[in-house]
Amino acid sequence: MDIAWFVVLSAFIFCIGAAGVMTRRSPLVVLLCLELMLNAGNLALIAFSKMVGNQEGQVFALIVMVVAACEVVIGLGIIVAMYRRRVPIDVDALSELRG
Amino acid sequence: MLFEQFLFFVAGFGAVAGALGVVLLRNPFFSVLSLVAHLISLAVLFLLLSAAFLAAAQVVVYAGAVMVLYVFVVAYVGGTEEDVRPLATGAVGSLGPLFAGALLIELTIAVIGSSLSALDGEGADIGASFGSPGEIGQLLLTKFLLPFEAASFLLLIAAVGAVVLARKRRGLEEPEQAISVADLMRSDVGTQKEAAG
Numbered sequence: 001m002d003i004a005w006f007v008v009l010s011a012f013i014f015c016i017g018a019a020g021v022m023t024r025r026s027p028l029v030v031l032l033c034l035e036l037m038l039n040a041g042n043l044a045l046i047a048f049s050k051m052v053g054n055q056e057g058q059v060f061a062l063i064v065m066v067v068a069a070c071e072v073v074i075g076l077g078i079i080v081a082m083y084r085r086r087v088p089i090d091v092d093a094l095s096e097l098r099g
Numbered sequence: 100m101l102f103e104q105f106l107f108f109v110a111g112f113g114a115v116a117g118a119l120g121v122v123l124l125r126n127p128f129f130s131v132l133s134l135v136a137h138l139i140s141l142a143v144l145f146l147l148l149s150a151a152f153l154a155a156a157q158v159v160v161y162a163g164a165v166m167v168l169y170v171f172v173v174a175y176v177g178g179t180e181e182d183v184r185p186l187a188t189g190a191v192g193s194l195g196p197l198f199a200g201a202l203l204i205e206l207t208i209a210v211i212g213s214s215l216s217a218l219d220g221e222g223a224d225i226g227a228s229f230g231s232p233g234e235i236g237q238l239l240l241t242k243f244l245l246p247f248e249a250a251s252f253l254l255l256i257a258a259v260g261a262v263v264l265a266r267k268r269r270g271l272e273e274p275e276q277a278i279s280v281a282d283l284m285r286s287d288v289g290t291q292k293e294a295a296g
Contacts, residue, residue: 001221003220009144011210015199024122028169028173036137046148053223059238062235073260
């Protein structure tokens with residue numbers, strides 16, 4: 001398989017994730033769409049690593065997975081805290097930080 | 100060669116279908132399950148790119164551990180059926196899918212139009228141990244030692260932060276009555292003499 005196939009597929013998944021971040025209203029689903037975007041980046045990193053014949057891209061992808069896990073943990077903690085404080089679980093309703 | 104192409108199209112279709120399911124399904128629980136399917140398809144693609152260790156880590160860590168966390172939180176918060184209404188959130192919401200489509204076109208043009216001639220090939224010649232756990236571990240412990248340690252600190256901070264965020268904060272609403280030694284020593288309130296009248 002040519003590397004370009006993988007890169008275009010990664011761009012496609014990234015755009016689906018971006019569309020989800022912009023249209024969905026539940027913060028849980030927004031976090032899921034962020035995962036989609038990070039995974040698309042991972043796929044591109046690994047494809048380029050194969051293209052160059054160097055394993056450093058795979059190490060980058062591993063670090064990206066660590067960062068994604070941290071982001072999930074913090075995001076889900078915030079959602080649970082919102083649920084406890086009876087804040088509506090809706091990103092449109094959360095406008096307190098708006099300037 | 101033919102088998103490889105077949106596998107790519109099956110896994111690629113699965114990845115795109117899983118991604119679309121995450122965005123389009125209304126129940127967050129089904130979105131999480133769709134993301135699991137997407138991640139497993141991506142692991143197959145990683146195997147095609149000879150990244151065996153990352154494929155295993157993707158299945159075990161991502162599709163296993165992280166998604167279990169998601170399922171727990173969805174079950175705790177309650178999968179509220181929300182309607183997908185991209186048009187209701189004003190100009191930004193209606194422009195969202197349009198913007199994503201423009202981003203896709205731009206990225207595709209950037210990939211196809213780039214002068215990277217290596218994109219049209221199978222990639223460089225690699226050995227049999229490319230992407231094996233041993234090689235990745237050696238890179239992590241020699242060349243990338245500092246990012247490796249930074250990642251472990253990041254995980255520690257995230258774990259502590261999640262505990263701090265999600266614990267019960269009763270102290271904010273009603274400050275707890277703290278009993279100090281000074282209260283017991285005072286003789287004017289709360290003593291037996293006062294209770295006896």
